[in-house]
Amino acid sequence: MTYTIKEVAEKTGLSIYTLRFYDKQGLLPFVSRNSSGYRAFTTGDLQLLKTICCLKNTDMKISDIRQYITYVMQGPSSIPERRTLLQAHQQAILAKQAAIEKNLQEIEFKLNIYTSPEAETLVNQELAVAQAEKIANDLSNPFQVKNA
Amino acid sequence: MTYTIKEVAEKTGLSIYTLRFYDKQGLLPFVSRNSSGYRAFTTGDLQLLKTICCLKNTDMKISDIRQYITYVMQGPSSIPERRTLLQAHQQAILAKQAAIEKNLQEIEFKLNIYTSPEAETLVNQELAVAQAEKIANDLSNPFQVKNA
DNA sequence: CTAAACCCTAGACCATACTCTAGGGCAACT
DNA sequence: AGTTGCCCTAGAGTATGGTCTAGGGTTTAG
Numbered sequence A, B: 001m002t003y004t005i006k007e008v009a010e011k012t013g014l015s016i017y018t019l020r021f022y023d024k025q026g027l028l029p030f031v032s033r034n035s036s037g038y039r040a041f042t043t044g045d046l047q048l049l050k051t052i053c054c055l056k057n058t059d060m061k062i063s064d065i066r067q068y069i070t071y072v073m074q075g076p077s078s079i080p081e082r083r084t085l086l087q088a089h090q091q092a093i094l095a096k097q098a099a100i101e102k103n104l105q106e107i108e109f110k111l112n113i114y115t116s117p118e119a120e121t122l123v124n125q126e127l128a129v130a131q132a133e134k135i136a137n138d139l140s141n142p143f144q145v146k147n148a
Numbered sequence C: 001c002t003a004a005a006c007c008c009t010a011g012a013c014c015a016t017a018c019t020c021t022a023g024g025g026c027a028a029c030t
Numbered sequence D: 001a002g003t004t005g006c007c008c009t010a011g012a013g014t015a016t017g018g019t020c021t022a023g024g025g026t027t028t029a030g
Helices: A005-012 A016-024 A043-057 A062-073 A076-115 A119-136 B005-012 B016-024 B043-057 B062-073 B076-115 B119-136
Strands: none
Touching: A005 A016, A005 A043, A043 A062, A043 B076, A043 B119, A062 A076, A076 A119, A076 B043, A076 B076, A076 B119, A119 B043, A119 B076, B005 B016, B005 B043, B043 B062, B062 B076, B076 B119
């Protein structure tokens, strides 16, 4: 049993366009064609495609994914290179995770202000400080003036 | 005291180009100009810029950041809208965090294989299965054949 | 045997987010 | 006054990752 591009699109959530685009980019050299020239995805192909999605979802660039797939096509001799590539990517993901966590906390801090009962007071204070700073530096006030 | 665009670039890690681009995109309506038409960043402006970076670093689109900044410029009356916008973004970040965590685990699983002493055996097994599947479906073998 | 629903390629087009160039003004030092 | 090093805008160009169209072949059910 093999799968058509449409079936694979449904299974993966990628569009047919994207699948063909990935093939054009050299990400799917492992997908064979049937006698009509149609792509025939095996379950093994789906497994590899899942790995590609995994890398894509963690923001690996297509050129790097292509490099990884190229290694896979070369067989076991490329295991050291695959390991190096994935380890570098792992580090990139960990760094990104840390950054996201930090930014998320900032956003939660902002949200706490906006959700608190003193939200208006706090926001007004910030605004007053910002406006005073503009005036102190001889700058125009870019904030919208309250129309009582 | 105010900061020039160059100083702000150094402080934030954004390029001067990017800062001007953000201004062009309506992300910096709060930055006033001095008598020569130069941007003059106050410390309050830096604070807001930091928030912009926070949103950008968590993949908020520029159009959405612009919306948020527009709310900020409107003063306290827009607090409910700011809250709604940030809460939606918070949910998006949480979803992304979960997805990254899941994909990271997949990658770590792969790495464990590549790092284990049986790496070559395991990879060869996978490859054999994939090739057998191609043959079973009358497809060409796209993998590189070992030259003994 | 034909219509509907697939499949294919090549290549144009689009969105997003920058990045850079050209042309010109301002500020400080020499 | 000239040179250096900033600043400005407008707009062109680039990189990335799709998305779609045109033109054409295949497969399947009626």
